[in-house]
Amino acid sequence: MFRTVLAVAACKACRTLLRLLKRGGTALPGKVALKIDPGILEKVSAGMEIFVITGTNGKTTTSRMLEHALEEAGEDVLANKSGANLLSGVTAEFTANASLTGRAKKHTAVIECDEGALKQVVPRIRPRVITVTNLFRDQLDRYGEVMHTRDQIREGLRKAQDAVICLNADCSLTASLADEEGIADRPDGRIRFFGVDIPAGDRKEPELSDAVHCIKCGTRYAYRYHTYAHLGSFYCPQCGYSRPDTDTGVTGILEEGPDHTTVTMHTGAGTQTVTVALPALYNVYNALAAVTAFSASGRDPVVACRSLESVESGFGRMETFTLGGNRVQVILVKNPAGANQSVGFLSRLTEPFAAVLMLNDRTADGHDISWIWDVDYEGFMQNENMVRVFCAGDRAADLALRLKYAGGDEEKIEIISDPAQIADRIENGSLPAYVLPNYTSLLQIREIISKRAGHGAFWEG
Numbered sequence: 001m002f003r004t005v006l007a008v009a010a011c012k013a014c015r016t017l018l019r020l021l022k023r024g025g026t027a028l029p030g031k032v033a034l035k036i037d038p039g040i041l042e043k044v045s046a047g048m049e050i051f052v053i054t055g056t057n058g059k060t061t062t063s064r065m066l067e068h069a070l071e072e073a074g075e076d077v078l079a080n081k082s083g084a085n086l087l088s089g090v091t092a093e094f095t096a097n098a099s100l101t102g103r104a105k106k107h108t109a110v111i112e113c114d115e116g117a118l119k120q121v122v123p124r125i126r127p128r129v130i131t132v133t134n135l136f137r138d139q140l141d142r143y144g145e146v147m148h149t150r151d152q153i154r155e156g157l158r159k160a161q162d163a164v165i166c167l168n169a170d171c172s173l174t175a176s177l178a179d180e181e182g183i184a185d186r187p188d189g190r191i192r193f194f195g196v197d198i199p200a201g202d203r204k205e206p207e208l209s210d211a212v213h214c215i216k217c218g219t220r221y222a223y224r225y226h227t228y229a230h231l232g233s234f235y236c237p238q239c240g241y242s243r244p245d246t247d248t249g250v251t252g253i254l255e256e257g258p259d260h261t262t263v264t265m266h267t268g269a270g271t272q273t274v275t276v277a278l279p280a281l282y283n284v285y286n287a288l289a290a291v292t293a294f295s296a297s298g299r300d301p302v303v304a305c306r307s308l309e310s311v312e313s314g315f316g317r318m319e320t321f322t323l324g325g326n327r328v329q330v331i332l333v334k335n336p337a338g339a340n341q342s343v344g345f346l347s348r349l350t351e352p353f354a355a356v357l358m359l360n361d362r363t364a365d366g367h368d369i370s371w372i373w374d375v376d377y378e379g380f381m382q383n384e385n386m387v388r389v390f391c392a393g394d395r396a397a398d399l400a401l402r403l404k405y406a407g408g409d410e411e412k413i414e415i416i417s418d419p420a421q422i423a424d425r426i427e428n429g430s431l432p433a434y435v436l437p438n439y440t441s442l443l444q445i446r447e448i449i450s451k452r453a454g455h456g457a458f459w460e461g
């Protein structure tokens with residue numbers, strides 16, 4: 001008991017101190033707590049109903065959507081908002097929200113968890129529901145790692161025998177986890193699938209797929225339709241393995257706007273018309289993941305569907321600011337699949353806009369930037385509503401060169417090396433702007449934009 005009290009006190013003190021020092025570091029308080037009491041996370045999460053979200057893309061937005069749905073249902077929710085999604089960060093979040101004696105103060109938690117950390121976190125917090133959004137390779141220079149990531153998720157799921165597991169039916173790498181030993185044998189209803197049941201999005205066969213071959217027999221997959229990247233209605237012509245039927249699925253796209261998508265969705269409770277207050281198909285997937293998790297806990301999916309109308313996005317994934325009267329949307333681009341989705345979204349915009357593409361090649365970004373040649377910038381450059389595109393970041397010149405090869409009007413391309421100047425141009429212009437940075441450039445541009453637009457640092461609040 002003394003050990004627990006000491007761990008909780010140290011964690012809280014450490015967190016407060018870091019905030020006073022304006023340090024966003026989120027690992028240290030959890031590390032301190034675990035050092036003092038290695039069993040602290042089990043204690044401070046005991047008795048809670050916990051949702052875990054993992055997968056390559058969409059973890060943060062799905063978590064925000066689920067948290068919002070639970071709040072709309074009147075619940076007080078604990079969440080690891082600042083993206084502290086490793087064991088130390090998760091530990092800090094639970095510990096800081098516990099009483100000094102280590103009792104949980106809230107009933108429900110939504111935890112975004114790193115794929116690699118899942119197997120460490122899950123046995124300690126015993127989640128009710130685990131959702132896997134999708135699996136993509138993160139960067140070209142880490143090709144092959146996607147199977148390693150899948151193995152890690154599989155280990156995590158095996159350690160959660162009591163959890164309901166929600167999987168993306170359209171992602172063969174994710175959906176096939178349902179057939180793995182130690183996962184497949186759970187009772188009926190303990191595995192749920194979500195997906196887009198109709199051709200939607202790009203509908204094109206991707207030039208670069210992260211999942212070309214059947215995971216069961218190695219034959220090349222065929223598709224009834226693609227939605228984006230390797231997602232879609234896949235099937236194996238050899239062994240018959242195919243996309244599973246969905247428990248929650250989109251059956252129609254009614255409207256695609258710059259700030260929303262309206263769809264029809266079938267849930268366990270009939271078919272609903274659902275407006276997702278975030279644009280682009282990948283956010284429809286995030287919405288599906290959130291509704292499925294909500295419903296897998298025994299709650300009414302209709303409540304989650306309704307809450308999607310008023311959802312706001314998390315840090316950087318699709319954040320909206322106002323600068324000089326112009327709407328600025330910031331969309332993090334962290335891998336080729338994400339880049340194709342975001343650029344594809346811009347190629348379909350029907351209002352005049354400016355775009356900012358930012359590319360750094362620092363360690364956190366990956367040094368190899370050759371993947372930009374695999375991104376489909378052609379439709380974007382040829383969209384007449386794209387009035388101007390600013391290329392920025394350490395590799396701005398490479399981006400500009402890539403865009404020149406995409407066709408369209410070269411005069412629209414401009415290189416700006418100083419991020420502050422980008423903010424000036426948006427502020428003094430008269431167009432809505434879409435900013436697509438990769439990871440370290442997101443940190444740069446967001447700091448500048450959020451200061452001018454009057455937002456605080458992302459770990460505040």
Ligand SMILES: [Zn+2]
Pocket residue numbers: 214215216217218219236237238239240241
């Ligand atoms: Zn096969």
